[in-house]
Amino acid sequence: MNRQSVTNIMIVGVGGQGTLLTSRVIARVATKMGYDVKVSEVHGMAQRGGSVVSQVRFGGKVYSPIIKKGDADVVLAFEKLEAGRWLGYLKQGGLLIINDERVDPLPVMSGETRYPDDIAERLARLVPRTVVVDATGMARSCGSARAANIVLVGLLTRAMALPAELVAEAIQEMVPAKVLDINLRAFETGLEYGTNCRLKVNLA
Amino acid sequence: MKKLMIGNEAIARGAYEAGATVGAAYPGTPSTEIMEFFKEYEGVYAEWAPNEKVALEVGCGASLGGARTLVAMKHVGVNVAADPLYTFSYTGVNGGLVLVSADDPGMHSSQNEQDNRGYGKFAKLPVLEPADSQEAKDFVALAFSLSEEFDTPVMVRVTTRLAHSQSMVEEGERREIPLKPYVKDAAKYVMLPGHARLRHVEVEKRMAALRRYVEESPLNRVEWGSRETGVITSGVSYQYVKEVMPEVSVLKLGIVNPLPEKLIRDFAGQVKRVVVVEELEPVIEEQLRAWGIAVQGKDVLPRTGEYSPELLEERLLGRKAAEAYALDAAIPPRPPLMCPGCPHRGVFYTLNRMKLTVCGDIGCYTLGALKPLAAMDTTICMGASIGTALGMEKARGAEWARKAVAVIGDSTFVHSGITPLIDVVYNQGMSTVIILDNETTAMTGHQNHPATGLTLNNTDTVRLDLESVCRAVGVKRVRTVDPLNLKELENALQEELAAREPSVIIARRPCALIPGAGLGEKSYYVDTVACKGCKLCIKLGCTGVYWIEEEKLARINPDLCVGCGLCLQVCKLDAILEGEGKE
Numbered sequence A: 001m002n003r004q005s006v007t008n009i010m011i012v013g014v015g016g017q018g019t020l021l022t023s024r025v026i027a028r029v030a031t032k033m034g035y036d037v038k039v040s041e042v043h044g045m046a047q048r049g050g051s052v053v054s055q056v057r058f059g060g061k062v063y064s065p066i067i068k069k070g071d072a073d074v075v076l077a078f079e080k081l082e083a084g085r086w087l088g089y090l091k092q093g094g095l096l097i098i099n100d101e102r103v104d105p106l107p108v109m110s111g112e113t114r115y116p117d118d119i120a121e122r123l124a125r126l127v128p129r130t131v132v133v134d135a136t137g138m139a140r141s142c143g144s145a146r147a148a149n150i151v152l153v154g155l156l157t158r159a160m161a162l163p164a165e166l167v168a169e170a171i172q173e174m175v176p177a178k179v180l181d182i183n184l185r186a187f188e189t190g191l192e193y194g195t196n197c198r199l200k201v202n203l204a
Numbered sequence B: 001m002k003k004l005m006i007g008n009e010a011i012a013r014g015a016y017e018a019g020a021t022v023g024a025a026y027p028g029t030p031s032t033e034i035m036e037f038f039k040e041y042e043g044v045y046a047e048w049a050p051n052e053k054v055a056l057e058v059g060c061g062a063s064l065g066g067a068r069t070l071v072a073m074k075h076v077g078v079n080v081a082a083d084p085l086y087t088f089s090y091t092g093v094n095g096g097l098v099l100v101s102a103d104d105p106g107m108h109s110s111q112n113e114q115d116n117r118g119y120g121k122f123a124k125l126p127v128l129e130p131a132d133s134q135e136a137k138d139f140v141a142l143a144f145s146l147s148e149e150f151d152t153p154v155m156v157r158v159t160t161r162l163a164h165s166q167s168m169v170e171e172g173e174r175r176e177i178p179l180k181p182y183v184k185d186a187a188k189y190v191m192l193p194g195h196a197r198l199r200h201v202e203v204e205k206r207m208a209a210l211r212r213y214v215e216e217s218p219l220n221r222v223e224w225g226s227r228e229t230g231v232i233t234s235g236v237s238y239q240y241v242k243e244v245m246p247e248v249s250v251l252k253l254g255i256v257n258p259l260p261e262k263l264i265r266d267f268a269g270q271v272k273r274v275v276v277v278e279e280l281e282p283v284i285e286e287q288l289r290a291w292g293i294a295v296q297g298k299d300v301l302p303r304t305g306e307y308s309p310e311l312l313e314e315r316l317l318g319r320k321a322a323e324a325y326a327l328d329a330a331i332p333p334r335p336p337l338m339c340p341g342c343p344h345r346g347v348f349y350t351l352n353r354m355k356l357t358v359c360g361d362i363g364c365y366t367l368g369a370l371k372p373l374a375a376m377d378t379t380i381c382m383g384a385s386i387g388t389a390l391g392m393e394k395a396r397g398a399e400w401a402r403k404a405v406a407v408i409g410d411s412t413f414v415h416s417g418i419t420p421l422i423d424v425v426y427n428q429g430m431s432t433v434i435i436l437d438n439e440t441t442a443m444t445g446h447q448n449h450p451a452t453g454l455t456l457n458n459t460d461t462v463r464l465d466l467e468s469v470c471r472a473v474g475v476k477r478v479r480t481v482d483p484l485n486l487k488e489l490e491n492a493l494q495e496e497l498a499a500r501e502p503s504v505i506i507a508r509r510p511c512a513l514i515p516g517a518g519l520g521e522k523s524y525y526v527d528t529v530a531c532k533g534c535k536l537c538i539k540l541g542c543t544g545v546y547w548i549e550e551e552k553l554a555r556i557n558p559d560l561c562v563g564c565g566l567c568l569q570v571c572k573l574d575a576i577l578e579g580e581g582k583e
C-alpha cells in the first residue's frame, strides 16, 4: 500500500446486518497502522432494514469522509442486491466481494417487482475481480449467522494484505465478550477462505 | 493520544473538556449520540428531557444558575425549542450555553431538510460550523468561551455527515470551571416589555461586537492557492472542495453567523472568480450578493439534498464521475421497514384491513405508511397526529371520526401528544387515539423516556403512567391491548370507533429489538402441503416470511423469524405451524 494515496472501502448491506461493526474494525486497524482515517456511517432510519452503506477511507491525508463514484478500491457487499446497487462506486480493476445472501426488499415481498435472481452471476461476469462467498453459511457453522460480518472481515484482511494480528486485536477490542469466541472463529474462517481463493489486491 | 471519533462523540468531549457540568437533550437523528456520550463523563449531570423545548429551558436554568451547559437536538427540534431560544438570546447567559443543532441535508432520517443556520440570523446568535471531529471538539470548547464573553447562547451547527463520520481527535484535559455565582437581576432575566426593550439594544451591541470578532477569529481562515478561483465554504463542504479542487484558494468559515465582511471582501478582491459552496440554503451567498460581491453559488449548485465530491466535480469542474462498471439491471429500491416481531405491524395490518383514515406521527411506526401495509394518511411533525385527526373531524363532521384514528408512539405522545389530547377532550371531539407503546424511543436507537420509568443513565425513576395521564386529561374510554393479538386489537378498535366520545387505545408490547422482549422462543414453519399460496402472510410485510415464485408458496426464514406469531394468526388454512419443520 502506498502510504500517500488514499484507500477507499465501501461496505454495503441491509440495515441490521452489522456493516457498522465491520467498518469500525477496519478503521481501527488502519489507525493502528498509523494512517489518517475517516469513516462515514449510517445511523437512524435506514438501519431498520433499509439499504445501508458505510465508507472507510485511509491514507496519508484524508479530506472527504465519503467516497466518490468510481473510486472505491473495494466494495464489500453483505447482500447481493446491494452489491448491484452500489456497483457504480467501484473503480476500474477494483475488488467486489459479495456475500451470497438474499434479503428481499419490501417491493419484492409485496410482489411489485422481482428480485434479479442471477444478480451475483451477472456481477461476476461484469467485474473481473469478484468473489462470491457464502459468509452467512460459514458464520452459521461457526456458531451464529450474525457473525457473517466478521467472516467478511477475515476475507478482506487477506484480500488487502492487512496485518491479521492487528485485525484480530481490533476484533477483540470491539466485539462483546460473550460472542467473542464465535467471532474469532468466524475471523479465522474468513482468513482461511481468503487465503485459498488466492486474492491479490494491489492497492496502489 | 489520537482517537477515532464520530462528530457527536467529539462534541460531547469538547463540552466535557470545556468544563460543562449540565447537559439536556431530546433524541433525534443525527444528534442522539451527543448526550449518550456526554453522560459517560464523570462530574456531569445529563438528562433526556421530554422534548426539545424543555431541554433548552433546563439548559437556560442551568446556565443562569452558573453552569456551563450543553443542549443538543436535531434540526426540527430547534423549532420546538424556538420559543425559549429567541428570548434566551435577549437575556443572555451566566454560565456558557452551547446549543448543538444537527441538521440533516439529504433527509437520511428526517421529515424536512431545513437549514438551521437561518436561526443564527433570526435569533441573533453566533453560529459555528465545524468540518471534522477535531474541529467539532475544538469549536464546542471555544463556543463556551464565546458564550460567556459575548453573553449569548451559541449555536454549533453540524450536519449528518459530520455527526456520523469518524475522524481523528486529539483528546485534551478537562478544565474545571467553578460554578459562577447566581445574582438576581430582574432587568436581565425577567423579560417584561420594559426590560426586553433594553435587552434588545444590548443584543444589537453584542452582534456588532461579534462582527468585529469574526474578522480576527482563528475559526475563519484563508488557504491560498491559485487566484483563478476562490471558494468560500464551511462545514463538511470544505472537505469536498479540498478533495476535488486542491488547487483553488479557499476561505474556510468556521463561524457562519455573523459573517466577516472585511475578510470576505479582501478574499473576493484577490481572486478572479468567487464560488460559494454551501449545502441547502444560500445563507452565505445571499449576504455576499447583498454586499454587492459577484458570486457563483446556487446558480450551479443545488439547493436540495446533500453535496458530495462527485457533485462538485460535475457542477464546478464539468467532469462527470466515471462509473467503471454499469450493470444493465433494474435494482429494486430497499426502503426501511418494520423489523420481524415489531409490535407496530399488528396495528397497521389491522388499520389497513379496516380501511381507516390514519393520521400518523413520527417514529418507527411511520413505516406503516409503506406498502404492503400502507395504512397511514398523514405525517407532519412529532405530535401532529392527534390535532390533525381532530381537525379532520371538525372539517368533515362527526361521522368521519368513526372511520378515522390517530396513531402516535409512546415517546412522541410524551413529547407533544398530551396537549392535543386535551384539545380533543376540551373541544368535544370523538377521535380514537392509538398510543403505540413499545416502551422505548425505538427510531432513534432505544432511548428511555418518562413512560419507561428509567433515566438517561438507566436508573429507576417515577414512571409516567400513560393510562392515568389519558384519564387525567378527561378521556373516559382508555384501554390497553396487545398489538400482536389481532382479534383483541380489532375488537377494541370497533368498539372505540363506535363510541361517540374520545377514546385512547394503548397498544403495548416492547420493541422486538429490546433484549427480553419475550420473542425468539418460538419458531414456525410453513406446511408446504397446506399452503395454497394466498399470500395473506406476505401482506404483513415481514422479512421473516418470503415468497417463492417458482413454487407459488410462502416460506419462513428461520434466521430472521423471531416467532411473533402474526403470520400464524392471518393464515386461514392453518399452514403455518409451530416447530422446526423440515425445509
Ligand SMILES: Cc1ncc(C[n+]2csc(CCOP(=O)(O)OP(=O)(O)O)c2C)c(N)n1
Pocket (backbone or CB within 6 Å): B026, B027, B028, B029, B052, B074, B076, B077, B080, B110, B111, B362, B363, B364, B365, B382, B408, B409, B410, B411, B412, B413, B436, B438, B440, B441, B442, B443, B444
Ligand atoms: C422535534 C423532533 N424531535 C425529534 C425527532 C426524532 N424522532 C423521530 S421519531 C422519534 C420518537 C420515536 O419514538 P416513539 O414515538 O416511541 O416511536 P417508536 O420509534 O418507538 O416506534 C424521534 C425522537 C423528530 N423527528 N422531531
